[in-house]
Amino acid sequence: MASNTKPASTFRYGEKPVYTTSNGCPVESPQKFQRISNGPVLLQDFHLLDLLAHFDRERIPERVVHAKGAGAYGEFEVTHDVSDLTSVDMLNGVGKKTPLVARFSTVGGEKGSADTARDPRGFSLKFYTQEGNWDWVYNNTPVFFIRDPTNFPVFIHTQKRNPQTNLKDATMFWDYLSTHQESVHQVMTLFSDRGTPYSYRHMHGYSRHTHKFTKPDGSFVYVQTHLRTDQGIKTFTNEEAGKMAAENPDWNTQDLFEAIQRGEYPSWSVFIQVLTPEQAEKFRWNIFDLTKVWPQAEVPLRPVGKFTLNRNPENYFAEIEQVAFSPSHLVPGVEPSADPVLQGRLFSYPDTQRHRLGVNYQQIPVNAPLNAFNPFQRDGAMAVNGNYGANPGYPSSYHPLTYKPVSPALAAHEQWAGSVVNAVFAEVGPADYVQAAALWQVLGRTPGQQDNFVHNVAVHLCGAHVDTRERTYGMFANVDAGLGARIREETEKNVKN
Numbered sequence: 001m002a003s004n005t006k007p008a009s010t011f012r013y014g015e016k017p018v019y020t021t022s023n024g025c026p027v028e029s030p031q032k033f034q035r036i037s038n039g040p041v042l043l044q045d046f047h048l049l050d051l052l053a054h055f056d057r058e059r060i061p062e063r064v065v066h067a068k069g070a071g072a073y074g075e076f077e078v079t080h081d082v083s084d085l086t087s088v089d090m091l092n093g094v095g096k097k098t099p100l101v102a103r104f105s106t107v108g109g110e111k112g113s114a115d116t117a118r119d120p121r122g123f124s125l126k127f128y129t130q131e132g133n134w135d136w137v138y139n140n141t142p143v144f145f146i147r148d149p150t151n152f153p154v155f156i157h158t159q160k161r162n163p164q165t166n167l168k169d170a171t172m173f174w175d176y177l178s179t180h181q182e183s184v185h186q187v188m189t190l191f192s193d194r195g196t197p198y199s200y201r202h203m204h205g206y207s208r209h210t211h212k213f214t215k216p217d218g219s220f221v222y223v224q225t226h227l228r229t230d231q232g233i234k235t236f237t238n239e240e241a242g243k244m245a246a247e248n249p250d251w252n253t254q255d256l257f258e259a260i261q262r263g264e265y266p267s268w269s270v271f272i273q274v275l276t277p278e279q280a281e282k283f284r285w286n287i288f289d290l291t292k293v294w295p296q297a298e299v300p301l302r303p304v305g306k307f308t309l310n311r312n313p314e315n316y317f318a319e320i321e322q323v324a325f326s327p328s329h330l331v332p333g334v335e336p337s338a339d340p341v342l343q344g345r346l347f348s349y350p351d352t353q354r355h356r357l358g359v360n361y362q363q364i365p366v367n368a369p370l371n372a373f374n375p376f377q378r379d380g381a382m383a384v385n386g387n388y389g390a391n392p393g394y395p396s397s398y399h400p401l402t403y404k405p406v407s408p409a410l411a412a413h414e415q416w417a418g419s420v421v422n423a424v425f426a427e428v429g430p431a432d433y434v435q436a437a438a439l440w441q442v443l444g445r446t447p448g449q450q451d452n453f454v455h456n457v458a459v460h461l462c463g464a465h466v467d468t469r470e471r472t473y474g475m476f477a478n479v480d481a482g483l484g485a486r487i488r489e490e491t492e493k494n495v496k497n
């Protein structure tokens with residue numbers, strides 16, 4: 001056959017298309033190159049130059065956090081009616097199904113790092129709804145280290161590599177945490193065995209942030225979302241996770257891919273916690289404080305739906321590396337809350353994706369919404385969607401578009417007035433240790449879990465400078481005096497030199 005008869009993207013693995021240069025010119029041999037006898041190679045050999053030049057540009061920036069990950073496609077189904085709370089189209093109608101793509105990840109490691117590292121896990125979903133893509137960019141733990149958006153870059157720097165040694169650095173790690181003790185609740189989760197999940201299939205997901213579910217009449221409720229694994233929670237101990245990191249650093253990636261290949265489709269049940277604005281005002285905890293949970297005894301879980309992952313990607317780079325999730329990808333019926341960390345995130349994700357993938361990242365097939373139409377965003381590198389053809393790039397009176405009305409003026413809770421302040425979210429105080437102390441008691445209900453926690457902290461903290469160790473013992477003593485003493489004793493036993 002002299003040439004191919006269909007576009008490259010439609011060939012399936014195993015077909016035998018004609019090999020060509022990038023401009024489609026058939027090539028006699030993938031190995032041959034043009035040269036003068038056994039002398040220099042020729043600049044006219046486009047096949048060689050094309051191949052080398054493309055190879056030279058294969059890498060794009062890895063994600064600044066959550067660089068190592070795995071993903072798959074699936075489907076969400078509504079199991080319970082929530083139309084009393086929200087007009088989100090995807091949630092409207094029991095039995096309604098919506099396609100999705102998921103990506104799981106570790107946070108601090110590079111793209112080639114070990115899957116079983118002690119780290120929170122990213123848990124991202126992109127739903128392709130009729131009213132736009134709705135992204136849930138969640139984690140596997142219910143709270144986070146920070147509640148001030150300014151702290152994210154500096155906190156992450158302490159979890160990554162030391163600028164001089166290029167090594168992970170226990171002093172830096174604990175120096176940050178012990179001087180920002182609002183982190184302690186998340187530290188309690190991270191250093192329990194939940195910090196080393198057995199697989200992506202065996203962990204829950206949490207929105208952590210408060211969002212708002214809205215209705216067209218302008219009313220709304222505050223919600224937090226929980227994704228509960230139907231496979232059950234399964235974790236590694238510290239030593240099992242370390243052994244797996246050495247033997248198979250890609251264990252979680254392999255586990256997810258092979259489970260789906262075997263037809264063992266993992267699923268999660270979706271629940272929400274709901275507070276009315278009036279309840280939120282009287283609630284013991286500030287609902288915009290990302291370091292606190294809404295205790296389930298006070299705010300029960302309400303079932304919403306279920307999702308299942310049932311298809312592996314055909315191409316990892318195209319579909320998983322290039323997928324771009326953002327908490328700002330919302331749809332009618334859901335809005336961000338005033339949580340300052342969430343507000344910071346609304347900016348950060350599309351910003352980094354314009355850098356990581358380019359300004360037209362929403363045109364990449366895995367990111368492309370079903371029904372988007374925005375001809376006022378034109379041109380730019382890699383505009384591959386036809387660039388809206390002859391449609392005017394402004395709101396033309398000759399070719400008006402259809403503009404859909406949005407909800408009426410929002411209720412009292414959304415009318416903000418006040419002076420500009422430049423302040424931290426809140427000073428750390430006794431209330432910041434209450435939920436961490438409760439978690440310490442919860443760990444005590446499963447035999448061995450408190451011991452594992454103390455051990456997991458000790459073998460990490462022992463690498464930190466003595467001043468930092470002392471301050472960290474104080475932090476754990478603020479949670480529980482006995483816990484502080486046990487961590488001191490176990491850590492000092494492990495200190496070398």
Ligand code: HEM
Pocket residue numbers: 062063064065066069103104105121122123124137138139144148149150152153206207208209323324325341342344345348349352353356
């Ligand atoms: C101010 C705080 C935060 C900032 C500035 C921030 C920033 C970022 C950035 C820049 C990325 C890389 C995105 C990309 O390259 O596509 C990322 C990834 C991610 N972040 Fe955050 N983040 C913050 C807090 C959080 C919190 C609180 C959560 C969980 C509730 C979270 C969950 C994730 C997840 C799951 C990913 C991976 C997304 C994927 O799979 O592609 N982040 N974050």
